[in-house]
Amino acid sequence: MTTTMTNIEDRTDDPGLVIETATTRVLTLARTWLAWDGKPRLSEDGERIYTPHKVIRRYADHLVDHLAQIEALLAGVPTRPNGWRESRMTTVADFARFTEGDLNEAVERLTRLSRTIRLRLLVAGPSEWDRPRDGSWTLREIAEHVGSSWYAEQLGDLSSPPPAA
Template structure:
């Protein structure tokens, strides 16, 4: 019993799990972006200029989305400053 309330075990476990998820959610976006940046840097760093400028089909070259993404701040701007 807490604060004159009685919780079922399921309700207590769900509350603890949700609280944990909230704490993890604070660091996950930064961690995910850091991992993604490392993957991109490592992959792009292995390619020659010719490979970067090659298009595997009718679409963009590999270089084009890499530089396009560095300028893509629309979603981050929509969220705003979280500091």
Template sequence: MTDDRIYTLYKAIRGIADHLVDRLAELEPRSLLTRLARIWANRLGTLTPEQLDHSPGDGWTFRQLAFRLTEPMYYADAVGDPS
């Protein structure tokens, strides 16, 4: 019994599971961004300047793609100060 309430085992387990899912939903995007940034840095770090300025097809060069990554700051600005 907690706070004058009696919980069944399943209710308690469901409450803990919900809490874990909520924290994971908060943590996972942060760790995903960290992992993706590391992958990009590792991949771009292997390219020569000539390779960076080359496009394997009709699209942008790898250097242009890297600079394009700064544009998602729009989303951060749209959210504003989270504090």
């Protein structure tokens, strides 16, 4: 039996592509955060604050949470309840200066995580992507949910100073 490798970029129906696209956007914005002035930014809903480290932490946590959810759904077992306080909590470490080393770590971590989810979805295959699962999102719906750069957009592009108030 001969197997052939397919170039992942040649896929036409690929629900995980949206996740890698969001990660690219997150990292594009993160490259501007080396200029961060140390002041947290208020989210659009006015309920949370964001710093570069918090955005990276929350985006990575979001990817991990939903990768675990995908794995549990495919295994036919309940997902582990989430015990994190999520984005309502800001840690002392979230206020640290964002350095080139931090950016490099974020690039490596987020790129690998988003690619892992994409590959997992591809391995699960089209028959699993839209299969209803009692009380849960489909795998495609999970991918669409995770495929958002919302956390990073809350901090935004810091390559130029914010407009004067």
